[in-house]
Amino acid sequence: MRPRDVSEILRHFDQLPDWAVVPQKVTALLIGESARSLRRKKPIPSFPINRSLKGNRVGDIRKLVRESEGREGRICRIAFLKIETTPAPRTPGTVGADDRAKS
Numbered sequence: 001m002r003p004r005d006v007s008e009i010l011r012h013f014d015q016l017p018d019w020a021v022v023p024q025k026v027t028a029l030l031i032g033e034s035a036r037s038l039r040r041k042k043p044i045p046s047f048p049i050n051r052s053l054k055g056n057r058v059g060d061i062r063k064l065v066r067e068s069e070g071r072e073g074r075i076c077r078i079a080f081l082k083i084e085t086t087p088a089p090r091t092p093g094t095v096g097a098d099d100r101a102k103s
Contacts, residue, residue, distance in 0.1 A: 018059025021047050027056045031064060 009016075009026050016022070024046065028035040031043075039046075044060040 013058070016058045018057065018062070020058045021049060021055040022058060022061070023049060023053055023055045027061055030061055031068070 006023075006026055006029070009022055010029065013022075013026075013030075024035050024038055027044075028038045031038070033041075039054075044056050044064055046054040046056055049055045
């Protein structure tokens with residue numbers, strides 16, 4: 001599974017129906033554990049996606065996240081933030097890259 005596939009699934013996770021099955025790698029990212037821990041602990045049932053890949057139902061993941069939010073603060077919340085960049089403040093008397101390009 002390519003990283004691009006995982007990011008696309010995460011981006012559209014809210015629109016997925018409860019019966020959809022996503023790879024365990026995605027589940028691990030959402031609940032804040034490694035994929036290995038997820039396979040070992042088995043907090044929710046897994047289903048085969050293909051011969052070598054297992055996944056979890058979106059509805060089961062949502063239920064696990066809702067239940068865990070009350071008990072622990074460990075569940076990761078995926079938020080897509082717009083990050084605004086501002087130039088770093090300059091220390092008086094220093095020369096920045098912009099100044100070097102002008103000279």
